[in-house]
Amino acid sequence: MSPELPLSAASLTEALAALPLVDHHVHGASRDDVDRAGLERMLTEADDVPEWMTQFDSQIGLAVRRWCAPVLDLPPHADPDAYLARRLDLGAAEVNRRLLRQAGIGHYLLETGYKGEEILGVEGMAEVSGSRIDEVVRLEQVMEQVARETRTGAEFPDRFRRALADRTAGAVGLKSIVAYRYGFHFDPRRPTDAEVAAAADRWLEETGANREPRVSDPVLLRFGLWCGVDRRLPIQLHTGYGDADVQLHRCDPLLLTDFIRAVQPHAVDLLLLHCYPYQRNAGYLAQVFPHVYFDVGLGVNYTGVRSDAVVAESLELAPFSKVLFSSDAWGPPELHYLGALLWRRGMVRALGSWVDAGEWAFEDAVRVARMIGRDNARRVYRLDEA
Amino acid sequence: MSPELPLSAASLTEALAALPLVDHHVHGASRDDVDRAGLERMLTEADDVPEWMTQFDSQIGLAVRRWCAPVLDLPPHADPDAYLARRLDLGAAEVNRRLLRQAGIGHYLLETGYKGEEILGVEGMAEVSGSRIDEVVRLEQVMEQVARETRTGAEFPDRFRRALADRTAGAVGLKSIVAYRYGFHFDPRRPTDAEVAAAADRWLEETGANREPRVSDPVLLRFGLWCGVDRRLPIQLHTGYGDADVQLHRCDPLLLTDFIRAVQPHAVDLLLLHCYPYQRNAGYLAQVFPHVYFDVGLGVNYTGVRSDAVVAESLELAPFSKVLFSSDAWGPPELHYLGALLWRRGMVRALGSWVDAGEWAFEDAVRVARMIGRDNARRVYRLDEA
């Protein structure tokens, strides 16, 4: 990966290249071609990229030019216009095919609840990537679908439970964006059906004829989470870094401590996603609670060459059986590709340096990389049974 | 900079040495000679240095001995007493001249609102440094000046607006220390003139005959900020690390999120200063909000050799067009000099290692360093128009 790569790092690089990852939280790749402005908008969590700047002047932008350009037959560091031209020249299908097939991801757990119309779904992703795909269902999306079909709050709890059971019949996990819609400082108790009905009444009234209901009431969000617990599927929680909608300090996973404790007797796994810049806090929770896991997905892509620091920080307090890999890619397949590449790079840099110093055995390094890159996800989501 | 400097780092060091920086937040250098106790007190954010210890036993102290001693013709690591003796021998004017002229700072944006009587002002700094100086005006200082001249709260809003317009006629930016005086958890709304008048009445009454009024009422502090927005100049906000007066956890820039959102439609730029240890939080805000910028100024000086880690952490989420350089020096010109030296050192270490690994192109590294070290400040403060 770098000219002066020491022996152990080279061997680790090989071992990791040979490991088909499970990307335990990811979205579909873009269906269609995009122009430069469109691609830039998808390479940031900002709502927009102001005209006077370019998102290529960022870690993710430089990473695209460095690592994705060669996959499209361009030299490393190709300039943005050349990159966009080549991208259009190849077409979205071929760009997807190349980047997804070379990502080294053997299994995608696809979260299908965000802007699904713009991106490939389960079948499309299976076809273009050649990898196995399983689905993760977003609780809030199911709830908003139910709201469109419900007239009174009283019928809401049962309708939601039925819809969730139907929608997740083949799913391997659930996802919650309570961090976005409210924050982690919610009352951890399970709400009663009466409380839920009252909250749903308020929501349905506000929403009225709006066909795009958006759930942000904390009672309803908690209800979704507790129904998820009853559903006995692993629950992913957006944590930390995200777009301009979040109050980032409300997404510190430590604010979830009481909810985590409340879920513990139910033996349902909670997976904290991304976590940047709170990855050390997540590592603490993953050490002390048997049902807590985490990854550093989104932050890895967006910190580019600095993601080695983020990956290294994810390898502190948590037992290695509690850390997972994800890309959290949505849209440009560059994000799927870079998510895997940068995670492998970060693992090689961290573990390789420890092996070189004689502090870790090479075999342990390979084993830990396999746990985090694949095996933990297989166990948590019971992928061998699916 | 170090004996085993690789080629790209050497070339980057050269490129950065040739770049005249814009120090976008800085104060004047000390007017007069200081003795050892006096210098130690100015090399810490503590109110005082207890007798049983020396501030030379700290990162900043060792940095002064390592880097500033040679500028005063002493060997690196000169001992503190020898350093102080040489300093007195040369005299404040010559020490200022040497350290400021060798800092490689082409343009200082001087914040003149803090203990102005002890330090050089705009003219003095221009003369001794040979660099261009522009002024940044502290909102709270203007407000406290107005309080000295005002008898009733009712007249306060208009008086402040007029005074601010007068005082900033030639200024390039504004500065707020709301973080010190209250914290970032303030109500983000613009207060009405009636609310301001009532708060000013309370303040004027408390202050009474005191000729050193100190504004700490959140209504008045918010009023200052919103008048700053109306003034349409970039607003610097003290963020994070500062002296024993702050409640550091109230200075987490994430607590500003709602205020940032409220300012967004006004298209006035907000510049988060220092930010340590919240630089990653600042980077998030700078990515997702088009009008948010940040630097890691003060923390760079006070972490000495560890500032490379702080600078590297400033290069994660934020697009490079949203990061700036500052020293936040006040008093000893060692702080102006080290601020520039340590920032250049941190940039060379980070960018140089990425170039060496083949992950960044050398040209991109130089371009990014120029953006952060100079060009972003020129654009934000419209320095070419000034």
Added chain:
Amino acid sequence: MSPELPLSAASLTEALAALPLVDHHVHGASRDDVDRAGLERMLTEADDVPEWMTQFDSQIGLAVRRWCAPVLDLPPHADPDAYLARRLDLGAAEVNRRLLRQAGIGHYLLETGYKGEEILGVEGMAEVSGSRIDEVVRLEQVMEQVARETRTGAEFPDRFRRALADRTAGAVGLKSIVAYRYGFHFDPRRPTDAEVAAAADRWLEETGANREPRVSDPVLLRFGLWCGVDRRLPIQLHTGYGDADVQLHRCDPLLLTDFIRAVQPHAVDLLLLHCYPYQRNAGYLAQVFPHVYFDVGLGVNYTGVRSDAVVAESLELAPFSKVLFSSDAWGPPELHYLGALLWRRGMVRALGSWVDAGEWAFEDAVRVARMIGRDNARRVYRLDEA
């Protein structure tokens, strides 16, 4: 320590190996043999280790295999079962003797308030380690002892003061776990005896015939702290990372700022223990308040090879006269041994790299290591007078 160790690191390693440390916060080593499940439970802050995983797959687990195995005559990276077999073979007394005697710790300040029946006390530790032992008394343990002997709240304040005086007659310091029992967001004021009596009445009533009273009332916890201030001994405060009982975000030392200010006029030293992941916040407090100190003890052990990053982060804002060494070991002597080994390793890596780069003088590096490893603790706890 590593094959490619540069000269200055090798010399620093030697200098640090020759330095007998003062472990300023530590507990006794286990009295008895433990089996694998027992050892695993003591190598985590979790309440238990689930059956499907092993705590050997963690940084601390790999560190035990790497560094402790050779002390027990096994090769580095010995597998866990071989390690446990050898441990039982040698027996607890010999394992203690080897690991404690090779830790290079000259003086233990033993906190005796946690599960004392399972571990060696002051005499046992002195005998097995061959080192000097002094005692640190846990405020809450004294309070709970007093509760067992008290019938009415009215007598509680005086009884506690007397018990504390008796119990600490020969102690060098105090310890508070207010972070565990309530959090640092407590009212910083000294409570009146009437307030304490009322709180004690409530507590005694709740406790009733329970012979294991557990103090968690914030009035009583504050009372303990203020009695500690009156006792004029240095007060250690558990800070940050701990077991599943803490609300970690309530243990951010910044939440102590007002209490720190309130204690300042009393000139009693406050020592923030562990602090992970808030070590930078602790460094800020240690810079700006003359009576604040900190260490990164517990986090060093549990981050294993990553502890170099934690140690390095402890060397930023704080003057070096305000940083201390501790292992916070409790139970397996592996924790005493690794605490010292990993701290030395982290210091050599950080300081060695700065010396190599020509940025620190070698003599300064050795001096700073001695301050942090030994001399600061001797001064703060007046160990030469004891």
